[in-house]
Amino acid sequence: MTDSTALLTDRYELTMLDAALHSGAHERPCVFEAFGRSLPGGRRYGIVAGTGRLLELIERFRFRDEELEYLREARIVSEATLAWLADFRFRGDIRGYREGEVYFPGSPLLVVEAPFGEGVLLETLILSVLNYDSAVATAAARMVSAARGRPLAEMGSRRTGERSAVAAARAAYIAGFGATSNLEAGREWGVPTMGTAAHAFTMLHDDELSAFRAQVDTLGPSTTLLVDTYDIPTGVENAVRAGGPELGAVRLDSGDLLTLVGEVREQLDALGNQRTRITVTNDLDENAIAALAATPVDSFGVGTSVVTGSGSPAAGMVYKLVAKQLDDGSWLPVEKRSAHKQTHGGSKHPYRVLEGGRAVSETIAVAAAEAPASARALHVPLMAAGVPEASAMGPDGVAAAREHRGQAVAELPDRAFRLAAGEPAIPTVYVV
Amino acid sequence: MTDSTALLTDRYELTMLDAALHSGAHERPCVFEAFGRSLPGGRRYGIVAGTGRLLELIERFRFRDEELEYLREARIVSEATLAWLADFRFRGDIRGYREGEVYFPGSPLLVVEAPFGEGVLLETLILSVLNYDSAVATAAARMVSAARGRPLAEMGSRRTGERSAVAAARAAYIAGFGATSNLEAGREWGVPTMGTAAHAFTMLHDDELSAFRAQVDTLGPSTTLLVDTYDIPTGVENAVRAGGPELGAVRLDSGDLLTLVGEVREQLDALGNQRTRITVTNDLDENAIAALAATPVDSFGVGTSVVTGSGSPAAGMVYKLVAKQLDDGSWLPVEKRSAHKQTHGGSKHPYRVLEGGRAVSETIAVAAAEAPASARALHVPLMAAGVPEASAMGPDGVAAAREHRGQAVAELPDRAFRLAAGEPAIPTVYVV
Known part of the structure; x- marks a missing residue:
């Protein structure tokens, strides 16, 4: 090159x-x-x-x-x-x-x-x-207004050419996204970066709780734990056990988010984790984001749809x-x-x-x-x-x-x- | 970078x-x-x-x-x-x-x-x-089979990120396209390159015939002349006047190609330019290419649809x-x-x-x-x-x-x- x-x-x-x-x-x-x-x-x-x-x-x-x-x-x-x-x-x-x-x-x-x-x-x-x-940017702006003030993170680097990914992170940020997963966009353009963990990290460990503990030990309790690798209610339990009352967030990446988000919110509250946020990331576009506006979701991670201009x-x-x-x-x-x-x-x-x-x-x-x-x-x-x-x-x-x-x-x-x-x-x- | x-x-x-x-x-x-x-x-x-x-x-x-x-x-x-x-x-x-x-x-x-x-x-x-x-490549392969043996050129660099454009040219060539307009794909990956001219080149000159003559003088009569800046029948006439019987091709970039291609073929033949080819380039995808298979079109230039995976x-x-x-x-x-x-x-x-x-x-x-x-x-x-x-x-x-x-x-x-x-x-x- x-x-x-x-x-x-x-x-x-x-x-x-x-x-x-x-x-x-x-x-x-x-x-x-x-x-x-x-x-x-x-x-x-x-x-x-x-x-x-x-x-x-x-x-x-x-x-x-x-x-x-x-x-x-x-x-x-x-x-x-x-x-x-x-x-x-x-x-x-x-x-x-x-x-x-x-x-x-x-x-x-x-x-x-x-x-x-x-x-x-x-x-x-x-x-x-x-x-x-x-x-x-045009697609991202629609997602920003659909999210009604809740923060969005761009996570679509893997769904567009490797250099376009940097441009996409930059464009989504200009359009009002709060952060990106793309590190080069952070280095080159000053876009704030964020990240959680993949299912692979959970599966690498002997069990979910050990994986969550390893993540919290290293990144601190403010981290976001991915709770849907196996069974979600057990995942939420393990997350709270590993992160304690200060756990930053849990992430849901599958299933029927419209009902799941409310259930996870109730479970977190019942466990004393009222301040732990819920972030969702399952193939969202502006319409899915608008539909989720009625649920107690705290933030969105958007991938394919934003980097491909949502159609x-x-x-x-x-x-x-x-x-x-x-x-x-x-x-x-x-x-x-x-x-x-x-x-x-x-x-x-x-x-x-x-x-x-x-x-x-x-x-x-x-x-x-x-x-x-x-x-x-x-x-x-x-x-x-x-x-x-x-x-x-x-x-x-x-x-x-x-x-x-x-x-x-x-x-x-x-x-x-x-x-x-x-x-x-x-x-x-x-x-x- | x-x-x-x-x-x-x-x-x-x-x-x-x-x-x-x-x-x-x-x-x-x-x-x-x-x-x-x-x-x-x-x-x-x-x-x-x-x-x-x-x-x-x-x-x-x-x-x-x-x-x-x-x-x-x-x-x-x-x-x-x-x-x-x-x-x-x-x-x-x-x-x-x-x-x-x-x-x-x-x-x-x-x-x-x-x-x-x-x-x-x-x-x-x-x-x-x-x-x-x-x-x-997956979209391009469909276009290649829809074209039934007629050559395709990838011309979509302007419709995708500037580095993705190089990857797209390379992928379309692997999938069976014959050439690309993208020069870096030629330099870096050995993909054959091709090109015609833009409407701007015609409009730069005092009239269409002068523009065509300037192009043929420099690139030789085997070049492809873009004939739809003003009136197509006049454009074809000017093209033949400038390029003579050895004119390589004319390009159509607008209008109802299903009827236009046949009309232009007849006009070229009547002018003695039986060997001058017709290439078309107006927002084609695999369905438009399949529909044109019944016309006397000789080759296709494909832009947006191939570099964006056709949907x-x-x-x-x-x-x-x-x-x-x-x-x-x-x-x-x-x-x-x-x-x-x-x-x-x-x-x-x-x-x-x-x-x-x-x-x-x-x-x-x-x-x-x-x-x-x-x-x-x-x-x-x-x-x-x-x-x-x-x-x-x-x-x-x-x-x-x-x-x-x-x-x-x-x-x-x-x-x-x-x-x-x-x-x-x-x-x-x-x-x-």
Whole structure:
């Protein structure tokens, strides 16, 4: 694996550059835009994630000897293009939605202003990051509202590619999860980590009680004991025997949680463990979480459904050329005219129109159209002449994104939090 | 990003190790097994992918100063455990299904024989790789059979995490796709790459014909021209004008392909371009590919659906402790007894029972049970005392896996190729 991100892209971007260098069109100033035509799965709103991660990946988009050699040997581009790539680093401007921002169909999430040759190279990398991370964050935000204030932990690393797992943990945290099981997300992005134990740990020992005692001896009584390896009532008894009145939590990973949670709560209370919490983790999604809201569950661990976007594993964003500068210096909006795939040409500035603090529309001013009144501007600078906005990056960027998500979600009308598929919570309006 | 894979794991694996080191149980010889309880989405068979990639990732599962420092600062494990981790590299044995092999519910895809402390650490990494890569390969294999011999290219890098994109390209190739758009998959795994052009390239130029001419001038007439940016019949005309009779192909990325393909074929033929092929790429999945089989389409480009496992983005595999060695040297099968999550204890040896060269059952011999007659043994050695089987790794491993997949799929009965959800093509039988 290479640290360069330059080959995490589609071949056609390099061959388009090759052809544009040949015709001289590669230097034409262009505006590219990343947006989604709709929200996946009839969602009511989306959450932007991946931006801070993307800025770092764009910085590492450099062609070193290793990458150039492959392109030469595989005869993908001409020698002239290889020479151009050897010097390449992205020097354009990028503005876009803050990470953690709410978005809607047509929201121009990222606007790239650069010569064609530079802007075209970033297409795949931008979309890979925004499509995956935003799909996870959008699903995670639904789980957060379904949990009604009870904490959620992301535990799905094993159900997605090993590097996507880190991105998923980061995106779920931005969307309001409280922690992740993924250690690299802790190291790299400052996401709080958590963990319990697996059934294997219980089965390794001669009996359940010895396993629980070994865990409590090492990790202290505030640990979480997994009580469903054999018989749950016996498991709860053993847990209390090993952890005492200070036992932190028990975890249930199987069975009919709707009835089990109440039974375990009663048993814990009867044993004097009123403060021991109950966490559940059995293939939960936002609907299962909502259904459990009536039970005395204390927290949720979510795996597969959050890292796979709960039925919508890609956010469906596309990256399109929307304007080009003509030889006389004027800008021409461009758009594709295929049936069902219309795009809105022109450089855009989006606003969230608010009434009494509540969002009422996503208003997108095209080209030089005027900003609407009583509105929050949605674009912030992300990269200036190839230099990324430092505040959006690293663990600080993640913390800022998580906080901003809280504020942006709080502006949404109540209908945004319906779990059923339907229309976006607010309409998208173009002002030309 | 770090080159070590040691933190691409769940916190609980480290804390279980911590507790087991404390109790001394970490050295107990154990057998862990990776398997799926069912095939995702009612599939008729699965394709194993990721194995060769996984062996490299396990070799890089080392705790260096960087990783140890994080674990110390975040107070995840004790100093004694940190010292143990500093020396850690996996020294156990792994046997399992060959990459590219067909699998069924219960198939023991990977069997890890190691002391508990070593085997437990690999759980998340093993599952991340097998769950994602096999989900992609399993979906891709359905597309390959639906295409009835016409070539498929994987073009979904933009619809999955940027590193998962490389794994997806590799997995789809193993499953029978002919090429990928992903350049890193070409460089790292020897997967053939391909590409056409985007709508942006056409829109960059003053008109469609200039764009096509620039592309043909640079890439030669064998290139593929994208003809649906504006009006398709005009696009085809321009394509033929630019590429001449030797034009390689035209690409359609929108509209009603079922009627369009025939119309474009007629137009190309009438223009004298009988040898110019037609490739289509508009949100295809296995059902759309099957529906297009009656049209004169020549090849398919598949994006979102293949990299997201066509509705089943994770293969649902789990990693379980199935046996442990007792102090007297004997082996004890272990199993969890929760409702709906039963596991079969004991070390296993799987066989594909064949009659007249056709698969009739997946027969799994538990512990020392005898091998069935007329059967192909499914396990091969993958790692011996921590040293990976070199033939399974790198581009050669990918090529071998692709070839083996072809042979294993050819053994399947016809019912395996039904696209509708249903029962596995052959039953899984345990012999105890």
